[in-house]
Amino acid sequence: MLSIRHFIYDLLIEQGVHDKTAQYLNMLSLLVALLILAFIIDYITKRILWKFSSTIANRTRTNFDNILISNKLPRNVAHIIPLIILIEFVPDVFSDFDYFENIVEKTLKIIAILLTLRIIRSFFNSIKDYLKTLPRYKDKPIDSYIQVFMIFAWILGIFAIFSILTGVTFIKFAISLGTASAVILLIFKDTILGFVASIQVTINDMVRIGDWITFEKYGADGDVIEINLATVKVQNWDKTITTIPTYALISDSFKNWRGMMNSGGRRIKRSVIIKASTIKFLSDEDIERFKNIELISNYIEQRSKEIKKFNTEKGVDKSILINGRNLTNFGVFRKYLQTYMDNHSAINKDMTLMVRQLEPTPQGIPMEIYAFSSDIRWENYEYIIGDVFDHVLASVKYFDLEIYELTLTHGN
Structure with missing residues (x-):
């Protein structure tokens, strides 16, 4: 492996190239070769996974695998292999440049975290889209729960990124943020209130997607078209859209016409x-x-x-x-x-x-x-x-x- 690392370097030295210049050209040559290899593997992996997932989707009765494909989950997973190859061979490319090696390794680790979050998002979005096709969950605020999971995932991802950048272990970094919990609660106040409201709305069956509600305080009078973590969207009868904070559903009074709609009169x-x-x-x-x-x-x-x-x-x-x-x-x-x-x-x-x-x-x-x-x-x-x-x-x-x-x- 050592001979491969310095193959270009040795050729340049034999041609009388300056030592420092030979090191830089050797590093650039290896870097270009590695990037080309990663690109080729990424392309092949995407084609294989897309072909495989499409074949499976066409043979199964459920549409969940089709939803996974539409949310680009196989495509995102395909990026894992070339990323692993890049992380594995970076030390060989930057063997003579410890400073650059450290920067590139941290960058690739951060990219790996972001890729993981992207894969998680694709998976959760697929679950959300699939559940919305089921009559039992069609009128439930699935968006709210998916958003909560993604918020926790992003918080963990951000902690991991800061841990990589600062060199502090993940656990120590998370513990150190305990002192800033009040600030965190203040920042995510609406999110926390929305999450609690979403749970209460679901448990008490107060509002469903498709319900006709009248909320005079916010000028809303129409059908609920979306319930997510922070807001509830109502399409009024004049086709305008009114946005209501989710926690307002449990803190203020509104009228739900579902009883009338179900009564038959x-x-x-x-x-x-x-x-x-x-x-x-x-x-x-x-x-x-x-x-x-x-x-x-x-x-x-x-x-x-x-x-x-x-x-x-x-x-x-x-x-x-x-x-x-x-x-x-x-x-x-x-x-x-x-x-x-x-x-x-x-x-x-x-x-x-x-x-x-x-x-x-x-x-x-x-x-x-x-x-x-x-x-x-x-x-x-x-x-x-x-x-x-x-x-x-x-x-x-x-x-x-x-x-x-x-x-x-x-x-x-």
Whole structure:
């Protein structure tokens, strides 16, 4: 081996070249030869590993090996062999230059650490991509855990690099950083909070990828498209992207619409305000007229008989309409809306469905429809609401009622 180290040197000395010059030319010649050899081996190794991994991937049913290839894991692994060769032969190349040998050896060791981190990253990214193809993990914050593993890997890698540069052993270097733990905690505060938040979000199943959330503090209202260690990305309905700190999911209040999406119904809670001055008892003529409204004709027929029987048995003086029991146009209208909603094809009958009278206001009496649509898609939901209240607004006048409208008076 010694003769190989100085083969070029000996030839140059025989040709009368100066000793120092011969040493430099010998070192450069060996270095070029070593780099060419490493490049050739790297190329051959990459081709062999790519061919081998592609063959295996085509023969297996799982797509994990395909994901490994797409994340360039075989290509990164192929760099290991030429790097080992470089580290092994560096002492021969720089045998006469101890200073350069020390620098190059440290550089190659640092490259080896970075290559190891790159291989680890490719492997973890492959795991992440594979798990996202599984229905069980598709909505889980896999990115957060992969980022945590990579952070720890990078911390260890940085410790190892500093250990190589300073000459201090890895363990001693790590122990010496214990005194700076407060600074480290401060630097990685958001990362630590995000990691803890990611665990709590997963354990408590608070948010999944694909959930619709509303986070008023951050102006977010849309679908969760990504959950990672530091942030949660929400694509709003106007297609803008809102970024929320992950730890905000456990420290602040937000609304997750998943329950509504899974329930099979979307809530309708809207009211119209009826003028109190238009509410009245129904006369016999009114009752006969309302019997022509098909949805409530049977109801009015039955109720009017019950009321008439009661008033007769009690000897109520009906010369004044207020005496005894009576139907009101407001109550009949409420019953009409209830029946209308019961028969509406787009309303979920298995969930709460009611028409109710709310507390009077200075503007009038609110009549509220509380129900759930059977279609939770936004555009269809809005169409259903529009369809329902188009009918409500148009039907009010048939019950001699009026909806409150604010009238502005302009002075001259």
